[in-house]
Amino acid sequence: MPRTVVVTGASSGIGAALRGLLAERGDQVLGVDLAGSDLDADLSTPRGRADAAEEVGKRTGHVDAVITCAGTSDPGEAMVTVNYFGSTEFVEALRPLLAKSEAPRVVLVGSISGTQPNDPAVVETCLRGDEQAALTAVREAIADHRAFQLYPSSKAAIAQWARRTSVSEGWADAGIAVNVVAPGVVRTPMTAGLFADPKRKAVMDQAVPMPLHGYAAAEDVARVLAYFADAATTHITGQVVYVDGGAEATLRPAALC
Template sequence: MSREFDGKVAFVSGAGGGIGLAIASDLLEHGAYVFAFDLKAEPDALQGHPRARFVQGDLRDSAQVQSIFDAIDKAHNKLDLVVNAAGLCFFERDGSVEKADDAVFAATIDVNLTGAIRVVRASLPLLRKAGGGAFVHIASVVGLRNMENIIDGGPADAYQISKAGLISFSRSIAMQYAREKIRSNTVCPGSISTPMTADIYVDPRRTAAMEARTPLGIIGLPADVSAATLFLLSEKARFITGIDLPVDGGLLAKL
């Protein structure tokens, strides 16, 4: 197994399950020290690992976010890698801006976009101490395009707006801090089987429909998103910043 992240210090939000946990686990496997953050309890996969530290907290609380970066500073005096993987979608309550209530919009934007902003703000001083580093933000193909089935299945406006904002934010970071050797990119998943989407994939008809509209004919896994994320965090991507990498089975290529 490659140890390409030996000695690197990483922060991963949303590491309590799904894509965030896959990324945190893969970073550990490749030698990084990982500070994992999530509102959920610590997953079994991270418990007892000598290079993992899990902090249960809320991205909507600036003080809680700052506290984990204070802990990273105290433990390592630097930070190399930052992954904003936390996200939520109120599948049954999100919808058209005409109908979705303010609470759905506020919670979605606060976690998916403002939470990432809080992480970036708190992490920048530590990335500077390291002499540079890399951000990867987990966005979505719907942040680049509309929901493919927006006409038949309806929109998820709060989620779509939050992910589009995250993509735009990442590009701004990429330009602002490029001369400080700080890179910023997004990974934009398509149909991925995660705990957040579990209720969708319970219905075999919906699963079949998603497979059918994806050119590769399959639904992705958190490991697929993690592989793309680790590439963008690595030195192999040292000349890549400000891009949005779809991990979507070819979905965007046909739109």
């Protein structure tokens, strides 16, 4: 039976690949992006998130799944305003619509980078829901020449939010599954600059070794996202699943399992 699925970041990369895959299987997809999608919205601001959620409600009476693909890899404030709050606050605003579904699902796009060193202050303020404090922590990290920690911080916070939220009141008890799909290196417009620069590519390859099949295509990640959004995928919540060609298993000891 067709499902109503909201996909953020639907105009390019993983989001665009996912939108096409879901449409092919007959789902009604509502794409959300800055421009060029079904619903143009700026998820980097509280008002933009609220307005986008309200517009989703006007266009559909319920939501079966929300998949958050919107994000940026450019070091800066958008690391928290888009990557973290643009996902978590948008999903929270859609919870009443998800609760009307017979099989509601939330899937957030994380990253293998979430396992790498991060800025504890950024992670803590994000999880506390204090966006202004998180922005202050971001500015302090940039001033301290630690901007490289911002992307891992945003993705670590996403994973921790999902773990905590998945079993919180109003989520699991309402049948809403919340999971994270964490890619390794994916060939998308967002990573084009890394591939174009031999030095940056060498650093990337060392940081994220992918022994199984190498770099992923956007479609490889989209298929896993679609699986977790499916009504038939039950009893899985609070999980972080790495679509990384074995990078996480390579970098972290088996004792952590």
